[in-house]
Amino acid sequence: MTSSIGRKVIMSLTGLFLCSFLIVHLIGNFQLLVGDGGEAFNTYAYFMTHNPLIKFTSYGLYAMILLHAIQGIILYLANKKKSGGNIGSKYAVSTYKNGSWGSKNMALLGTFILFFICIHMGDFWWKMKMDDLPMLTYDGYNEPIADLYGRVSAAFNELWIVIVYLIGLIALAFHLIHGFGSAFQTLGLRHKKYTPMINGIGVVFSVAVCLGFAVIPVVHYFFN
Amino acid sequence: MKLKLRVWRQKDANSKGGFHSHDVEADEHMSFLEMMDVLNEQLISEKKEPVAFEHDCREGICGTCNMVINGRPHGPQKGTTVCQLHMRQFKDGDEIVIEPWRVAAFPIIKDLVVDRSSFDHIIQAGGYISVNTGQAPDGNAIPIEKDISSEAFDAAACIGCGACAAACPNGSAMLFTSAKVAHLGKLPQGKVEHEGRVQKMVAQMDKEGFGFCSNIGACEVECPKEISTENIAMLNRSYLGSMLSSND
Numbered sequence: 485m486t487s488s489i490g491r492k493v494i495m496s497l498t499g500l501f502l503c504s505f506l507i508v509h510l511i512g513n514f515q516l517l518v519g520d521g522g523e524a525f526n527t528y529a530y531f532m533t534h535n536p537l538i539k540f541t542s543y544g545l546y547a548m549i550l551l552h553a554i555q556g557i558i559l560y561l562a563n564k565k566k567s568g569g570n571i572g573s574k575y576a577v578s579t580y581k582n583g584s585w586g587s588k589n590m591a592l593l594g595t596f597i598l599f600f601i602c603i604h605m606g607d608f609w610w611k612m613k614m615d616d617l618p619m620l621t622y623d624g625y626n627e628p629i630a631d632l633y634g635r636v637s638a639a640f641n642e643l644w645i646v647i648v649y650l651i652g653l654i655a656l657a658f659h660l661i662h663g664f665g666s667a668f669q670t671l672g673l674r675h676k677k678y679t680p681m682i683n684g685i686g687v688v689f690s691v692a693v694c695l696g697f698a699v700i701p702v703v704h705y706f707f708n
Numbered sequence: 709m710k711l712k713l714r715v716w717r718q719k720d721a722n723s724k725g726g727f728h729s730h731d732v733e734a735d736e737h738m739s740f741l742e743m744m745d746v747l748n749e750q751l752i753s754e755k756k757e758p759v760a761f762e763h764d765c766r767e768g769i770c771g772t773c774n775m776v777i778n779g780r781p782h783g784p785q786k787g788t789t790v791c792q793l794h795m796r797q798f799k800d801g802d803e804i805v806i807e808p809w810r811v812a813a814f815p816i817i818k819d820l821v822v823d824r825s826s827f828d829h830i831i832q833a834g835g836y837i838s839v840n841t842g843q844a845p846d847g848n849a850i851p852i853e854k855d856i857s858s859e860a861f862d863a864a865a866c867i868g869c870g871a872c873a874a875a876c877p878n879g880s881a882m883l884f885t886s887a888k889v890a891h892l893g894k895l896p897q898g899k900v901e902h903e904g905r906v907q908k909m910v911a912q913m914d915k916e917g918f919g920f921c922s923n924i925g926a927c928e929v930e931c932p933k934e935i936s937t938e939n940i941a942m943l944n945r946s947y948l949g950s951m952l953s954s955n956d
Contacts, residue, residue, distance in 0.1 A: 488880075488914045489947045492921065549798045549882070559920050566919035568881035574810045576714075576727065577779040582926035588877050590922060666923040670947025674938055 489670075490558060496670040498552040499663050503689070505545055510696045517703060522633025523622055529632045532627070533612070560591035587599050587666070593659040600652035611635060640704040649701045653694045660690035666695040709734050709800040713747065715759055715809045721815055721823075722815050727805070740783060741766060741773060743795055760819040768792040768932070771867030774808040774874070775820055781871035781930045787930045789869065809874035813917045815882070826916035827868050830885055830902040833912035834905045837898045850896050863890035865933040872927035872935070878919035883927040886943035887935045893946060903950035910947055 485494060494547030504677070511533065515525040532538050567574060586593065611617055612630050619628035639645045711732050718725025732750065734743040741763050748758035764772035773790040778785035783793045798804065806820065814822040872883035889906055892898030921940060928937045
């Protein structure tokens with residue numbers, strides 16, 4: 485797993501796992517738009533942080549994010565040395581652009597996304613873990629539940645936070661458009677008939693997921 | 709046609725190189741290398757050092773010639789080596805920038821000549837195929853499906869020129885290695901040692917200091933023999949399979 489192909493396989497498998505996480509995260513987040521003052525979202529957040537199986541999976545997820553990020557940085561730095569010049573601008577003239585912009589800037593996009601995840605988790609996840617949020621009581625729950633919805637709502641009422649989220653999501657979309665298809669190629673899953681389909685699904689998936697996430701802060705900013 | 713060339717000149721591996729401008733009068737029927745010959749004759753008559761560049765068969769099959777012309781390995785024409793590129797692809801008064809392959813595993817020897825021994829080492833690491841000696845076997849004695857023999861032939865078209873690694877922003881040799889692996893591994897004669905060969909060639913490729921493939925796809929665009937990245941997928945698949953099935 486330390487060979488060139490082995491390292492790329494780690495990027496591929498962790499990347500695909502993170503893609504599956506995005507779907508779960510997006511479905512959960514749509515509860516922010518329910519319009520019940522946050523009860524659905526807060527009780528969902530309570531469930532996600534107290535169910536032992538999900539708690540266990542979430543630690544796996546953090547490990548996957550770190551592995552994907554650290555391995556990615558290692559690969560980028562090694563490639564920078566091995567490329568024989570700056571990645572993307574090895575030659576004095578580059579009149580002809582081969583490969584998409586995203587595919588050549590995966591490390592840049594990835595680093596940006598990592599910073600975004602740090603800001604994002606620092607603002608919501610950390611405050612919840614540190615019991616910094618006001619507690620609410622809901623019918624049917626024995627203990628008070630943290631008002632994560634209130635924190636999200638306050639954040640998404642700030643224009644600059646909404647803009648940071650939109651920029652983060654655009655970076656994510658470009659990262660995924662290359663990453664999704666690339667993951668299959670790295671695993672050796674290539675087929676004359678199915679590969680164009682997989683790449684197509686990758687583009688639709690990337691754009692749909694990022695649009696889905698983008699809708700939440702935008703709708704919240706304008707309609708709440 | 710009058711051309712303005714900006715050529716990378718570098719005395720030896722340890723010197724710092726730079727671009728030198730040369731004016732040259734060429735004919736549109738000349739090949740690119742013939743235009744370079746004219747430049748060199750001109751330099752020799754002026755008692756200047758000629759530009760060092762590699763060439764051999766000049767018919768597009770040996771993989772010796774290599775230059776990055778205006779940012780593209782083997783120049784602007786698709787599926788063509790430098791020697792088969794003709795000056796009719798350029799216009800009178802054009803400025804042409806000529807650089808050597810830039811890959812860490814291909815150190816520059818002089819001017820436009822790079823040391824591509826690393827590719828030879830990858831081939832050598834692949835080892836042998838088991839074929840009986842003696843009389844030539846009957847044609848079609850081993851049945852091979854047409855699609856498979858065509859795929860193997862397409863991979864075998866690789867001339868090992870190094871344009872893939874030169875085009876790759878990561879300096880990766882995956883297209884070359886995968887073409888060699890697919891060329892032998894798809895055929896029954898080469899299947900016997902396929903798994904071991906994949907392991908050894910990938911290990912050698914890593915040892916030579918080539919970069920990690922990130923599926924950008926610039927290699928297959930610039931390859932003069934139009935080798936497909938489907939071979940890279942096959943290499944990945946074979947590597948993973950052989951890793952799981954091997955005993956060590």
